[in-house]
Each structure stands twice: as C-alpha cells, then as structure tokens.
Amino acid sequence: MIDFAFSRRYTSPEKEQVPQMRLANEILEGNIRAAAKLIRYVEDGAPDAVEELKKLYFHTGKSYIIGITGAPGSGKSTLIDVLIDSFRKRNKTVGVIVIDPSSPFSGGAILGDRIRMQRHATDQGVFIRSLATRGWLGGLSKATIDVIHIMDALGKDIILVETVGVGQAEVAIMNFVHTATVVLMPGSGDWVQTLKAGILEIADLLVINKADMKGVYELEAELKAMLQMKDYPRGVWKPKIVLTEAINDKGTEELIKGIYEHREFLVTTGKYDTRVRQSNKQELLEVLKGSLIDAVFQKVNKNDYVEKVIDDLVNRRKDPYSAVSEIINKLTEGK
Numbered sequence: 001m002i003d004f005a006f007s008r009r010y011t012s013p014e015k016e017q018v019p020q021m022r023l024a025n026e027i028l029e030g031n032i033r034a035a036a037k038l039i040r041y042v043e044d045g046a047p048d049a050v051e052e053l054k055k056l057y058f059h060t061g062k063s064y065i066i067g068i069t070g071a072p073g074s075g076k077s078t079l080i081d082v083l084i085d086s087f088r089k090r091n092k093t094v095g096v097i098v099i100d101p102s103s104p105f106s107g108g109a110i111l112g113d114r115i116r117m118q119r120h121a122t123d124q125g126v127f128i129r130s131l132a133t134r135g136w137l138g139g140l141s142k143a144t145i146d147v148i149h150i151m152d153a154l155g156k157d158i159i160l161v162e163t164v165g166v167g168q169a170e171v172a173i174m175n176f177v178h179t180a181t182v183v184l185m186p187g188s189g190d191w192v193q194t195l196k197a198g199i200l201e202i203a204d205l206l207v208i209n210k211a212d213m214k215g216v217y218e219l220e221a222e223l224k225a226m227l228q229m230k231d232y233p234r235g236v237w238k239p240k241i242v243l244t245e246a247i248n249d250k251g252t253e254e255l256i257k258g259i260y261e262h263r264e265f266l267v268t269t270g271k272y273d274t275r276v277r278q279s280n281k282q283e284l285l286e287v288l289k290g291s292l293i294d295a296v297f298q299k300v301n302k303n304d305y306v307e308k309v310i311d312d313l314v315n316r317r318k319d320p321y322s323a324v325s326e327i328i329n330k331l332t333e334g335k
Helices: 004-008 020-026 033-042 050-056 076-089 112-116 144-154 173-176 191-195 218-230 252-269 272-302 305-313 319-332
Strands: 064-070 094-100 126-132 158-163 178-184 205-208 241-245
Touching: 004 191, 020 033, 020 050, 020 144, 033 050, 033 126, 033 144, 050 144, 064 076, 076 094, 076 158, 076 252, 094 144, 126 144, 144 158, 158 252, 178 252, 205 218, 205 252, 218 241, 241 252, 272 305, 272 319, 305 319
Parallel strands: 064 158, 064 178, 094 126, 094 158, 178 205, 205 241
Antiparallel strands: none
C-alpha cells in the first residue's frame, strides 16, 4: 500500500507557506503556472498546501484517468506521446503525470520521460508533470493522488499516469485510475515474470508495443491463452489485447478505441461508480493513516521516546509488536 499522505507529514515551520486560497482560485481559472506551483508545494510538504487541496477537491471527479504501467523499455513514454496527439485531435485537454525513478539519498530524478514529450510543451491544452518516487514502491509517487486532483481541478479531460518501470510491483496504479493499461513488448526475456504479482489481473487493456519486433504473435497467442484460462462471466470486463508501434504511431487508434470501450463498459454496468468509490476509499485510508501516524508521534514522542524505543529494538531489549502495544497503551491512557 502506498502512503501518499507522507507528503503532508513532518513539515518544517521554515518551509515556504502557500498564499491562502489564492493558488486554488487561479487553478480553477485554468492557470497552469499556479498548478505547477501547488504541485511543488505538495511535493515539498508545505503546510498550507492541504488547505489549497481542500478547496480544489470539490471541483474534481470530472477527469477520466488512465494508468500506463509496464516494464522498463516497453515504450510507455512514447506510447503516451502519441496518445496525447490522438486525444488532442479529439479536442480533449490532457494532463500527464510521469513518475520518474529517483535517488533514495538526494530525492533527485532524471526526467527523461518528460524530455520525450517535449514537443507538447507549447500546447496550452497539455500539462505534463514529472514526479520523483523518492523511494516509494508500487511505481507511483507519494504525491500522485494530490497531483491528479490538481490536474482534475485544472480542467483536464484526460489524465494519463505513467508509473516507473519496476515490473512486478506496479499494481498500486489500479487504485487511482479508471482504465489500467499494461504495456508489454516481445523479446524481453521471461515476460511471464511481468504478469506475476497481480499485473495481469489489474490490466483492463494489454498493449503489446514494438509490434514490429520478432516474437510479437507468440506473445499475443500466450496472452490469449492465459485470458482463456480465466472465467469472465457476463458483466465482467475481459482485457483486450492491442498491438502498437508507438514509435511509428501504429495501433494508436485501436488503443484509443479500447479505452473508450472500457469506459463505456464501466458506465453502462455501473462499475464506474464502484471504481470511483473504491478509489475514494483508498485515498481516505491513505490520508487517515498518514494523519494518525503524525498524531501518534506528536502525542507520544516526548523526551525522545521513539528514539529510545528504537534503541530497545536495536539492542533486542524489546520486540516491535510489544513496542507498538506500548505506544497504543500510552495513547489510550492519555499519557
């Protein structure tokens, strides 16, 4: 489970304050610069960023969110680049969130994915933002859901979220998107490993990119065989397989068609509301968990209590289970 709420913890009073309610109002008017500023404040954990997010939340829920996940080198960024073109031709405004791998020490990231989409930089209908993972698992960033809300409030019709290419650990994306797209490519070794740990289960669309490479039809046949092994009763979506050559803009329209078909399925079956409800529940749990941990630390961490507990754990004077029970007792006793 990814803890996005950490973006709002352990903030320093010296951190830059956000002008109260000003950025939110500007974002609602379509100001991209204001959105970029608030995203930076969210990533940095600025205390007043939450107040801005509170106001924006009531203007969200209108964007259609598409997750793009898959192994490194499968062409996710190039695929997103051509998807932007296709959606723009349909007069849809597009927000793109690119999760970049980052240093666990400095927090910095090489924003290569955004460089690949540079040709859209001057398009006012497109807003591309890179987020660093900063050590978070699941292929996402701790600020992802907040940035989705910001782009939603900004008025983007479509929001594309590209995860880090970390293979089997990218299932967290399904909690925050409407359509989850898993990108594969032929000739990438034991690709079955990519489908483990829930990757196949989260896919609404399976995209075989670089379809001009050797082995594409073998991979397609294997995917079809795996899908046939699972029972898909009436009212349950069966993942579609789409072949693309993103670098040559081939198969893009078929992929767009698959996305719209999945959206239509969600709406007509009532599963759209179910998915939105699940996403909201997940977000609530993440924010609640973050706030509770923050409150616990503020309540019990007097006279370096937590550090003393950690010392006890290091020296095997106490086990973590007993330590947690002790902390809970402190809270319930009001000490």
